[in-house]
Amino acid sequence: MTLPFEAFIGLRYLRARRSNGFISFISLVSVLGIALGVAALIIVLSVMNGFQKEIRGRILGVASHLEISSYDARLPDWPAYAKLAEREPEVRAVAPFVNAQGLLTSRGVVRGALVRGVEPAREDQVVEVGHKMLAGRLSDLKPGGFGIVLGVELARQLGVAVGDKVTLLTPQGNVTPAGLMPRLKQFTVVGVFKVDMFEFDSSLAMVDLRDAQLLFRMGDAVSGVRLKLSDPMLAPELKARFAGKLPPEATATDWTDMNANYFRAVQIEKRMMFIILTLIVAVAAFNLVSTLVMVVTDKRADIAILRTLGASPASIMKIFVIQGSVSGILGTLSGVAGGVLVALNLDVIVPAIERVLGTRLISGDVYLIDHLPSQVLSGDVTTIALISLALSFLATLYPSWHAARLQPAEALRYE
Incomplete structure (x- = not known):
């Protein structure tokens, strides 16, 4: 050439x-x-x-792809919302949850914690915490058993292991002649998890859903339902689709909103x-x-x-x-x-x-x-x-x- x-x-x-x-x-x-x-x-x-x-x-291993919750932190009749979500072909699993703040104390050590009430069988289908257990199993949480599963850093700070007792102080107090007193409940540590996210390993505590509803006086209501999708990248699209289907008191939040910053x-x-x-x-x-x-x-x-x-x-x-x-x-x-x-x-x-x-x-x-x-x-x-x-x-x-x-x-x- x-x-x-x-x-x-x-x-x-x-x-x-x-x-x-x-x-x-x-x-x-x-x-x-x-x-x-x-x-x-x-x-x-x-x-x-x-x-x-x-x-x-790692975030998606412990955080749901999409959440449906209420503005007042109480979502009654959550099965109806679960059925609404399950009609969408992208939704693979649905799990109810209760979110609340509390103080955990053991042997004179006090730590703040995010207390999450879950149904172990459903929760395992939504997030991977059950596969990240260092000790015990998520399924060891039983209604009325008042067991608790702690993040590894939270357990280390409290100095507890499986079988030890911790006391949970909740902001919902009891009115007594001496004034408003915080509610106390003793839990048994039944598991320890490590998801390699310090935010969750150092502050997340999981209890059974029924125990959380009883402790935080939720009745049959929950804080919301968590969804797992076939593709996490579809979460914003599905959230927009839910916007026209949910009642005014409910809202949908996807994982990009929760970690936007x-x-x-x-x-x-x-x-x-x-x-x-x-x-x-x-x-x-x-x-x-x-x-x-x-x-x-x-x-x-x-x-x-x-x-x-x-x-x-x-x-x-x-x-x-x-x-x-x-x-x-x-x-x-x-x-x-x-x-x-x-x-x-x-x-x-x-x-x-x-x-x-x-x-x-x-x-x-x-x-x-x-x-x-x-x-x-x-x-x-x-x-x-x-x-x-x-x-x-x-x-x-x-x-x-x-x-x-x-x-x-x-x-x-x-x-």
């Missing part, structure tokens, strides 16, 4: 050994800068994607990191400007001869656009290959670095996770590659335009 003469000369300039070694060095630095910028952008975004996926999975913060951070690292790629790409300007200066005589032989200004411009674009393509492809390779093997690379340094880079005691997750998304990689190529192409325009304006007589005057 015969190449156009512009492509032939541009590629020849790219691979030819130049007499000026400094130009070759600057050109290499430009390519390496683009490659490193692209690789860094892919790795950082992949880590943030992996972190978001990991935390989302966290996901909003992660999304903003991801966008800012994308902008910052894209600027690094831009700086590396615009190094091509200085490289091509020096090449144009070095090839003034060649440009003049080509113009004398009949090459048009557009052809001269194409030569240097091709040369710079090929450098941008080489840097982008190298960066994509390196970034994807590193991002896919972070689970091997990070432990190796930790062994060499003799320290842990990601501590489970400080962060929500004890490893560096990574998720490479093809959309991110494609966007990064296209932006890098576009910046590289833009960087070639000014030097190429400058070369096209060069006059043969002026260029050959001192040759």
